[in-house]
Amino acid sequence: xxxxxxFVSLWFSFxxxxxxxxxxxxxxxxxxxxxxxxxxxxxxxxxxxxxxxYLFARREKMTKNNSAKxxxxxxxxxxxxxxxxxxxxxxxxxFLLSTYHINVLTTALIYVVLGLGLNIIVGLTGLLxxxxxxxxxxxxxxxxxLNHHFGFTFWICLPLGGLVSACFGLLLAxxxxxxxxxxxxxxxxxxxxxxxxxxxxxxxxxxxxxxISGIAPPTFLGITFGIxxxxxxxxxxxxxxxxxxxxxxxxxxxxxxxRAWVAIREDEEAxxxxxxxxxxxxxxxxxxxxxxxxxxxxxxAAKTTFVNPASFSFLESAMVLSIVVLxxxxxxxxxIIAAFAVILLPEYLRFxxxxxxxxxxxxxxxxxxxxxxxILPYHRRTYEFKEVHR
Amino acid sequence: MSRDEVLIIRxxxxxxxxxxxLDNINLEVRKGEIVGxxxxxxxxxxxxxxxxxxxxxxxxxxxxxxPPVGKARRLNGMAVHxxxxxxxxxxFQNIRLFSHMTVxxxxxxxxxxRGQSGVIGAILRDRKTKEEEExxxxxxxxxxEKVGLNAMVNELAKNLPYGDQRRLEIARALATDPxxxxxxxxxxxxxxxxxxxxxxxIRGLRDEGNLTILLIEHDMRLVMNLCDRIYVLDYGEKxxxxxxxxxxxxxxxxxxYLGEECYA
Numbered sequence: 001x002x003x004x005x006x007f008v009s010l011w012f013s014f015x016x017x018x019x020x021x022x023x024x025x026x027x028x029x030x031x032x033x034x035x036x037x038x039x040x041x042x043x044x045x046x047x048x049x050x051x052x053x054y055l056f057a058r059r060e061k062m063t064k065n066n067s068a069k070x071x072x073x074x075x076x077x078x079x080x081x082x083x084x085x086x087x088x089x090x091x092x093x094x095f096l097l098s099t100y101h102i103n104v105l106t107t108a109l110i111y112v113v114l115g116l117g118l119n120i121i122v123g124l125t126g127l128l129x130x131x132x133x134x135x136x137x138x139x140x141x142x143x144x145x146l147n148h149h150f151g152f153t154f155w156i157c158l159p160l161g162g163l164v165s166a167c168f169g170l171l172l173a174x175x176x177x178x179x180x181x182x183x184x185x186x187x188x189x190x191x192x193x194x195x196x197x198x199x200x201x202x203x204x205x206x207x208x209x210x211x212i213s214g215i216a217p218p219t220f221l222g223i224t225f226g227i228x229x230x231x232x233x234x235x236x237x238x239x240x241x242x243x244x245x246x247x248x249x250x251x252x253x254x255x256x257x258x259r260a261w262v263a264i265r266e267d268e269e270a271x272x273x274x275x276x277x278x279x280x281x282x283x284x285x286x287x288x289x290x291x292x293x294x295x296x297x298x299x300x301a302a303k304t305t306f307v308n309p310a311s312f313s314f315l316e317s318a319m320v321l322s323i324v325v326l327x328x329x330x331x332x333x334x335x336i337i338a339a340f341a342v343i344l345l346p347e348y349l350r351f352x353x354x355x356x357x358x359x360x361x362x363x364x365x366x367x368x369x370x371x372x373x374x375i376l377p378y379h380r381r382t383y384e385f386k387e388v389h390r
Numbered sequence: 391m392s393r394d395e396v397l398i399i400r401x402x403x404x405x406x407x408x409x410x411x412l413d414n415i416n417l418e419v420r421k422g423e424i425v426g427x428x429x430x431x432x433x434x435x436x437x438x439x440x441x442x443x444x445x446x447x448x449x450x451x452x453x454x455x456x457p458p459v460g461k462a463r464r465l466n467g468m469a470v471h472x473x474x475x476x477x478x479x480x481x482f483q484n485i486r487l488f489s490h491m492t493v494x495x496x497x498x499x500x501x502x503x504r505g506q507s508g509v510i511g512a513i514l515r516d517r518k519t520k521e522e523e524e525x526x527x528x529x530x531x532x533x534x535e536k537v538g539l540n541a542m543v544n545e546l547a548k549n550l551p552y553g554d555q556r557r558l559e560i561a562r563a564l565a566t567d568p569x570x571x572x573x574x575x576x577x578x579x580x581x582x583x584x585x586x587x588x589x590x591x592i593r594g595l596r597d598e599g600n601l602t603i604l605l606i607e608h609d610m611r612l613v614m615n616l617c618d619r620i621y622v623l624d625y626g627e628k629x630x631x632x633x634x635x636x637x638x639x640x641x642x643x644x645x646x647y648l649g650e651e652c653y654a
Contacts, residue, residue: 248513255512256505256523259491263499266488273443273482275474275503275566284509380492382544383527 001053009046016041059370090239094232102231106303108343109238110296115323115335116245117292122321123330123378124258125285126265128185131172131192132320135165135290137199137312139297144212144307145205154218158298165294166287173286177279180268192317199309211308218302234303241299245292246332252288253330254381261285262330326367328374337375394421395456396570396602397442402451404437404626411437413626415451419570421458424596424603426613426634429623430646435606436483438623439572443480444470458569475503479568481559483575483606489548493539493558496547497530500565530565537561537591553584560591564599571595573605577612585609589616614638622646 020037024030094102114136121129139161146152146160176187199206206212217230218237225233252258260281263271272278301307323342327334346360367375397419404412412434419425427435440446442453444465453465457477465473479500488496505526511519534540537557542550547558556576563571576592577585589612595601607613613620614634622630622637624646630637637643 251513251515252509255519256502256507256526257509257512259495259499260502262491262495263488263502266490267486269445269470270482270486270488271499272470273445273474273480274500274562275471276499277469277471288509380490380495380544380546382492383494383531 001050004053005046005049008049009042012045013038013042055370094235099228099231102228102235103303104344104347106231106235106238108340109235109242110300110303111320111323111343112242112336112339113238113245113292113296114320115327115339116242116249116332117289117296118320119249119289119324119330119332119335120252120261120285120292121289122324123335124253124261124265125282126261127282127285128181129188129286129289130185130314130317130321131188131190131195132289132293133312133314133316134172134192134195135168135293136297136300136316137195137309138165138168138290139294140301140307140311141199141206141212141297142294143298143301144215147215147301148212151216154216154298154302158295161294161298162291163294165297166291168294169286169288169290170283172290173283177282189314189317192312192314196309196312196314199312206309209309211306211310213306215301215305215307217305234299238299241295242336246336249332257281257284322364326364326374328377331374331376331378334374334376334378341375395419396421396458397456397604398452398454399438399442400452400454402438402441402453403449404434404441404446405449411626412441412448415623415626415628417621417628417631419602419604421602422596422600423618424592424605424616426617426620427604427606427623428608428610428613428620428637429629432625433623434626435623436574437626439480439574439606442473442572443478444468444473455570471503474566477567477569478572479563479566479570480572481556481563481574481576483578485552485555485559487547487555487558487562489546491547492544493534493547493550494527494530494543496558496562497533497565498526500533500562501526501530503566533561533564536564536594538587553580556580557588557591564595569600569602571601571603573603573607575606575608577607577609585612588612592616 017038020041021034023032023034025032093105097105114132118129118132121127121132142161142164143152143154143157146157147154152160172188172191176184179187200209202208217224218233219225220233224230260271260276263274263276264278264281268278300311304311319342323335323338326342327336327338345363346357349359352359395418397417399415399417402412402415402417403410415434415438417438427438429435437446441448442465444467447467451466454462455465455473455476455478456462463476488499491499505522507519507522531540531543534543537560539550539554539558539561542554547555550558556579560571560573560576573592577588580588592603592605593616596603605613605617617634619632620630620634620637621628622640622643629646630640630643632640
């Protein structure tokens with residue numbers, strides 16, 4: 001192991017020698033030899049290589065027992081008193097933190113719900129959807145336009161956004177019913193981009209790339225709040241939404257339709273042979289997932305009071321998808337943790353300035369190498385039976 | 391059509407591109423029979439299964455199903471899940487379990503077509519949904535008891551030994567409440583002991599479960615022991631039919647399939 005790391009560090013020193021060590025000073029026409037850098041590269045790569053090898057060795061050793069232990073620790077963490085503490089903290093946060101932090105947290109919560117919604121489509125039903133952001137955009141623009149032209153309020157648009165998005169979900173589901181895997185991914189990717197391009201170019205309706213501003217923030221029974229008040233209000237709204245989404249996903253997962261979804265993910269032909277109407281089940285999954293995204297779109301528009309097509313690029317879809325995958329496909333707890341990680345990390349890594357997305361990307365790659373099953377992989381529900389003797 | 395024929399296939403023809411996979415096949419299965427379908431690899435046995443279950447739409451010919459209740463139905467071009475709901479269940483040649491679901495859940499999925507509850511029920515979890523869910527769990531467990539897998543209800547399907555996976559496929563098929571069961575090489579990969587257990591299981595299903603069974607199998611001993619009648623296919627054509635004894639002594643069958651050194 002040491003030997004290997006030594007060679008790795010030697011190799012890296014050699015590779016980086018020209019850029020890290022030699023600097024030609026063109027004014028004085030001299031060459032600076034920065035051997036200090038060489039030492040840094042050598043030691044740094046040596047340590048990193050050791051760490052890398054250690055982690056790989058550990059992964060090899062990771063048995064089922066180990067992961068069960070890991071799970072037990074986590075589930076203990078999320079149960080009992082800790083739950084109260086977390087709940088209490090969630091309630092207290094907005095009164096302790098600045099508006100900026102509340103804003104970031106609200107965004108993270110929006111992504112939790114988006115992740116849970118996409119989880120139904122990708123995680124449970126196994127339909128790789130790369131255009132999820134389209135549904136989000138539909139909700140956001142629906143509220144923006146209805147508010148701008150007709151003064152519709154947030155609370156009317158919220159269910160409306162869900163409904164219209166669900167219709168779009170159905171619209172997308174119908175033509176892609178026969179597609180699977182890669183092909184489905186390409187079509188949904190196209191759908192997402194199409195939506196964005198329409199928003200960008202249909203200037204008469206959507207005001208093009210300049211977007212729509214001055215969208216009314218949400219009110220509470222007709223009461224309006226100040227900027228900070230609105231932020232706190234939205235924060236609590238999102239907390240409620242998250243709880244609702246968690247509740248719904250849990251209920252659906254262990255139901256007749258939830259089992260049908262997972263069966264379709266596992267083997268579509270076999271599930272059809274079991275009498276599952278796969279077209280119907282897939283459409284339902286698509287519609288429910290889309291409805292969540294639509295409602296989140298409405299919340300997003302209300303939060304930023306401004307929408308433009310740039311907010312709905314492919315990157316957003318990729319973000320939500322990476323939340324689902326990082327969290328562990330089908331797992332609610334994992335998705336919550338991953339959503340916070342994916343949104344908060346880039347936000348609070350700002351001190352790394354230009355390197356923050358690089359660091360974020362590295363974190364994702366490392367994560368996928370060492371925990372491909374996700375942060376908190378979902379375990380199937382188990383049932384207890386008393387032995388019946390006949 | 392006499393009352394006790396549950397499945398009648400008339401002049402069934404299926405082509406893939408220029409290849410004739412099935413050529414004018416005629417086949418009947420009567421109530422309570424165990425019918426074998428044999429033939430060399432590529433003879434078109436699984437294609438017949440796929441035509442019956444609606445995976446393929448036949449190019450020509452008719453497939454009639456006569457459920458115990460209700461009138462006879464023509465299956466050509468009917469959707470796969472609808473045929474399953476009529477009471478035709480199948481297993482697959484290459485095991486197609488839901489490998490990341492538990493054993494019990496696999497069977498519960500089989501109960502799907504006999505359930506009613508939808509999204510609203512799942513969310514509200516009202517009394518009807520709850521009762522249905524409990525019934526599904528109970529019935530699924532009973533089926534697993536029948537095939538002898540009740541000790542591992544919570545195991546993931548992919549972790550089962552091969553022979554158990556085959557039996558789980560049968561359990562899952564049974565969960566759909568079929569009257570006609572299509573088994574595609576149920577004994578493939580089983581050792582002699584497991585095969586014997588399987589034969590008993592299949593016989594039990596026929597005798598106690600009132601099932602009619604059509605099975606594809608390469609294990610000649612099993613087929614000859616188990617089946618009431620056998621159809622022999624070769625290159626998409628039916629070359630013989632009859633009791634095991636008749637088929638065993640049919641010179642054309644021996645030439646095409648069984649091989650001189652085994653049964654001649």
